[in-house]
Amino acid sequence: MGRTQGGTSFGIIEAVTAPEFTQIEKSVDGKKTQSDHLVEPLTNYFVGRINQEVLEGSSRVGLITTAVNRRDSNAAYVSGLDWDLKFAKERYQITGTLATSQSWHLETRKLGYLAHLEFDKRGGWWSGESSFRMLSPDFEMNDLGFQRRADLLEWDYALSVQREKPFSIFRRVFLGFYGWQQWNFNKVNISRYLELSVHTRFKNYWDSNLRVAHNLESFNDDDVRRGGTLIRNPANWHLYTRISTDRRKMIRLELNPAFGWNEDRQSYDYNLRLYLRIHPVSNVEFSVGPSYGYRVKDAQWVKQVEKNLKTHYVYGELESHTLDFTTRANISFTPTLSLQFYVQPFITIGDYKNFKELVEPRSYEFKPYTLNENRDFHRRSLRSNTVLRWEFRPGSTLFLVWSQSREAALESIQETYLDFRPLYRLGSSFTDEGKNIFLIKCRYWFGM
Numbered sequence: 278m279g280r281t282q283g284g285t286s287f288g289i290i291e292a293v294t295a296p297e298f299t300q301i302e303k304s305v306d307g308k309k310t311q312s313d314h315l316v317e318p319l320t321n322y323f324v325g326r327i328n329q330e331v332l333e334g335s336s337r338v339g340l341i342t343t344a345v346n347r348r349d350s351n352a353a354y355v356s357g358l359d360w361d362l363k364f365a366k367e368r369y370q371i372t373g374t375l376a377t378s379q380s381w382h383l384e385t386r387k388l389g390y391l392a393h394l395e396f397d398k399r400g401g402w403w404s405g406e407s408s409f410r411m412l413s414p415d416f417e418m419n420d421l422g423f424q425r426r427a428d429l430l431e432w433d434y435a436l437s438v439q440r441e442k443p444f445s446i447f448r449r450v451f452l453g454f455y456g457w458q459q460w461n462f463n464k465v466n467i468s469r470y471l472e473l474s475v476h477t478r479f480k481n482y483w484d485s486n487l488r489v490a491h492n493l494e495s496f497n498d499d500d501v502r503r504g505g506t507l508i509r510n511p512a513n514w515h516l517y518t519r520i521s522t523d524r525r526k527m528i529r530l531e532l533n534p535a536f537g538w539n540e541d542r543q544s545y546d547y548n549l550r551l552y553l554r555i556h557p558v559s560n561v562e563f564s565v566g567p568s569y570g571y572r573v574k575d576a577q578w579v580k581q582v583e584k585n586l587k588t589h590y591v592y593g594e595l596e597s598h599t600l601d602f603t604t605r606a607n608i609s610f611t612p613t614l615s616l617q618f619y620v621q622p623f624i625t626i627g628d629y630k631n632f633k634e635l636v637e638p639r640s641y642e643f644k645p646y647t648l649n650e651n652r653d654f655h656r657r658s659l660r661s662n663t664v665l666r667w668e669f670r671p672g673s674t675l676f677l678v679w680s681q682s683r684e685a686a687l688e689s690i691q692e693t694y695l696d697f698r699p700l701y702r703l704g705s706s707f708t709d710e711g712k713n714i715f716l717i718k719c720r721y722w723f724g725m
Contacts, residue, residue: 279723284330292322296348319348322421336362345420353380353420357391370397380417389416389427402440408433414462430460443480451476461498465507469493482523490515496639504581506590509641513539521552529554543575560609569699570599576643579632579652590635591646597627598697613668620661622706627654628695651689659683659706672722683711 278288297317303310321344328339338360345353357376363369376391395408414428437453452475459468472490479485494512501507514537521531531552538545547570554564577595581588601623609615629652633643665677683706687694 284334285327287327288325290322290324294320294322317347318350321346324421332362332364335367336360343418343421351381353417354378355418355422366400368398368400370399371395372397376416376418378415378417380420387415387417389413391416395433403436403438405436406434428461430462431457432459433457446479447477448480448482449478459495465498466495467498469495482525484519484521484524486517486519488515488517490517500578500590503578505578506635506638508576508590508635509639511539511541511544511641513537513544524554527556529556539575541575544573546570546572546574562605562607564605566603566605568599568601568603570597572597572599576633576641577629579629579648582648589646590638591648592633592635592643593629593648593652594631595627595629597625599623599625600697600699600703602703615666617664617666618662621659622703623658623660624699624702624706625654625656626695626697626702627652629653653688653690653695655685655687655690655694657683657685657702657706657709659709659711670722674720676716676718676720678714678716678718680714680716681711682714683707683709685709 278286280286294317296315296319298313299316300311301314303312323344323346324341325343326339326341328337330337338358340356340358342356343354355376355378357374359374360372362371364371372393372395374391374393378387378389378391380387380389390413391411393408393410395406397406398404410429410431410433412424412427412429416424416427418424433455434457435453435455437451439449439451440447441449443449453473455470455472455474457468457470458466460466470490470492472488474486474488476486477484492510492513492515495510496507497510498507515535516537517533517535519531519533522529529552531550533548533550533552535548535550536546548568549570550566550568552564552566554562556562572595574595574597576592579591579593582591583589601621603621604619606618607615608617632646632648634646636642636644659681661681663679667675667677669675685705
């Protein structure tokens with residue numbers, strides 16, 4: 278990593294991971310045998326990045342390339358060009374990305390592309406943006422990156438106005454309108470979203486936020502990638518609210534209730550999140566953030582059944598509870614020595630009932646279907662990280678990391694595991710099977 282006086286910054290990451298094996302146990306004629314199975318071969322990971330400042334340093338143009346090479350297995354490569362150009366005292370901005378990917382799946386070569394272009398207006402009493410994004414069906418960057426999906430055409434737009442001058446009981450008021458339209462490459466409209474948002478800051482530095490969102494009727498193609506078919510998405514509404522106290526105080530409290538419902542009232546959900554932060558002294562901060570969600574989904578995809586030369590797309594009504602309790606602590610012992618702690622126990626329980634099949638693709642009409650399967654689930658997890666950070670010289674830092682991961686996934690469960698007992702269920706996540714990872718990392722700065 279480095280930077281030149283001419284405004285060029287660059288970085289390279291190179292890593293090699295050893296082969297990973299798992300043991301498979303088989304039983305033949307009452308005799309058990311174990312064998313090692315390769316799940317990840319010897320692999321080389323590479324990331325290269327370069328940025329060049331332009332337009333007197335207010336903007337930049339960059340290149341990136343990633344490569345994943347596996348011994349005697351699939352490889353994956355991604356290359357991209359991106360830019361961030363600002364004009365008129367940085368009030369107007371043009372950003373964009375062009376990227377290509379090359380990967381292999383079952384010895385089939387896949388070539389994909391990504392394009393993104395965005396125009397923004399910032400500053401003053403109003404702001405706006407409009408962007409277009411395109412991901413081809415074969416674009417793939419998940420080997421060394423993250424993408425939720427490919428096969429997407431998306432148009433986003435936003436317009437907002439704000440008043441920074443205090444008036445009445447308000448210190449600041451913000452009003453925003455947002456929306457997007459999404460299609461896949463088969464020209465199927467898969468999402469139409471509109472949102473109105475109002476954010477206010479009062480003179481006592483309390484904050485409030487109200488968001489009203491509306492998803493217009495569209496089609497859902499998520500199930501297609503799981504063996505299903507297109508299904509109509511009924512229109513739905515979401516209401517989100519937030520109120521928080523003065524963040525400058527030693528104790529800060531935030532409350533976030535949210536509600537959602539389909540227009541046919543068959544599916545609905547509500548969520549409640551509480552956030553408490555305690556900042557007793559300048560070098561110590563502690564926070565907890567419990568969150569609970571309850572959801573009833575009228576048509577959750579289950580499976581595809583081939584029966585009597587006919588395809589049946591089976592759905593079920595899913596009732597679920599989700600709870601997590603995120604806790605964080607930050608302690609600075611000295612300006613160069615600090616400790617960060619994070620832990621999140623999590624649980625989700627799902628109860629399937631009233632199985633049914635889709636009458637025909639692209640509809641939202643069902644008829645009863647008999648499925649003699651128990652699809653209920655009970656899943657727990659615990660994620661925690663503890664990091665000791667020591668900056669032993671300016672720009673050079675030593676990290677000592679302890680990461681813990683525990684989980685339990687219970688399928689086809691009995692009724693007793695569907696009982697939602699929050700404290701008991703969260704407590705169980707601390708005793709589930711898991712693994713501990715200890716890591717030492719050193720970052721050293723070479724002056725140029």
